[in-house]
Amino acid sequence: xxxxxxxxGNKRLIFLMLALILFFILMGLTLGGRAxxxxxxxxxxxxxxxxxxxxxxxxxxxxxxxxxISKLRVIYxxxxxxxxxxxxxxxxxxxxxxxxxxxxxxxxxxxxTEHQKQANDYxxxxxxxxxxxxIDAYTNTITINLGEKDGIKPNMAVSTIDGxxxxxxxxxxxxxxxxxxxxxxxxxxxxxxxxxxxxxxENESYGIIESYEKGQLVMTRVDQNDxxxxxxxxxxxxxxxxxxxxIPIGKVVSRDVGDFGITHKxxxxxxxxxxxxxxxxxxxxxxxx
Numbered sequence: 296x297x298x299x300x301x302x303x304g305n306k307r308l309i310f311l312m313l314a315l316i317l318f319f320i321l322m323g324l325t326l327g328g329r330a331x332x333x334x335x336x337x338x339x340x341x342x343x344x345x346x347x348x349x350x351x352x353x354x355x356x357x358x359x360x361x362x363x364i365s366k367l368r369v370i371y372x373x374x375x376x377x378x379x380x381x382x383x384x385x386x387x388x389x390x391x392x393x394x395x396x397x398x399x400x401x402x403x404x405x406x407x408t409e410h411q412k413q414a415n416d417y418x419x420x421x422x423x424x425x426x427x428x429x430i431d432a433y434t435n436t437i438t439i440n441l442g443e444k445d446g447i448k449p450n451m452a453v454s455t456i457d458g459x460x461x462x463x464x465x466x467x468x469x470x471x472x473x474x475x476x477x478x479x480x481x482x483x484x485x486x487x488x489x490x491x492x493x494x495x496x497e498n499e500s501y502g503i504i505e506s507y508e509k510g511q512l513v514m515t516r517v518d519q520n521d522x523x524x525x526x527x528x529x530x531x532x533x534x535x536x537x538x539x540x541x542i543p544i545g546k547v548v549s550r551d552v553g554d555f556g557i558t559h560k561x562x563x564x565x566x567x568x569x570x571x572x573x574x575x576x577x578x579x580x581x582x583x584x
Contacts, residue, residue: 416581417578417579417580418579418580418581419454419576419578420445420447420576420578421575422439422441422575422576422577423439423440423574424439424573424574425439425440425470427572435477436464436473436475437473437575438470438472438473439453439470439473439575440469441470441577442466442467442468442469442470442471443466443469443471444468447463447466448466449463449464449466450462450463450487451577451578452531452537452538452578454575455568455575456576457543457568458542458544458567459476459538459543459544459565460565460567460569460572460575461473461475461476462474473575475569476504476507476512476569479507480505481505481506487538488505488535489503489505489531489535489537490532490533490534491504491530491532492529492530492531492532493522493523493527494528494530495527495528496527497540499521499522500517500521500522500523501517501521501534502514502521502529502561504544504563510564511548511562511563511564512544512562512564512565513560513562514529514560514561514562514563515561516553517558517560518558523559523561524547524550525548525549525550526547527546527547528545528546528547529545529563530543531544539578542578544563544565544566545564545565547561547562548562548563548564549561549562
């Protein structure tokens, strides 16, 4: 029995010594300057590398996905800011163009009024167009921002820098409705015919403008011996007691025999444009003594 215990004690010592020897061998193999490694080391290294690649690649994709989302948000914010800036720039540019156009028109209006002061003693009251209804052929009117409080009265002539466009039809305290020449018709007593003549032959030519057809004014009751010809400038004669004399109307484009062959009919192309009117002049004639 004593021998058995001694043998077991020696066996434990032998195992301990063998373990220490293996440990030192492994330490030497591990810490030693080797170019390669044993196959277990290579197996373990390859397994770890493959496992890392297996987990790192999806992790990289996920990280890249969230990074792309972050970049998209930044791009979206920048794009929104650029759009707002571009919209503001376009709005400011349009506003500048409108102001430049208005400034140009007002300069032309001022030049027009100064010229008219030298031509006659009429007072030209400038007014802005606040609304227009020129879509329906039976309601060709515009509304201006001068009214009864400004001394505006019905039947006052209304002109632009180019020529006559109509007359004051109705008046409110702070606005007035202008009936355009495009609404003149010989079948409606509410419209006012225009007594007209040829510029330069005011005492020799005479006619009545009482309708508007296909973009042209129709002047009738022209005497066969009247010398009105194509190219003549037609102006108001003042005989109708509504439109004062001397306001330009348009240019003669044709002359034909009238419906009954007694008088002639003259077609006139208006000087004024009846669309996109911004400013007009209400002609105020001084009352005679």
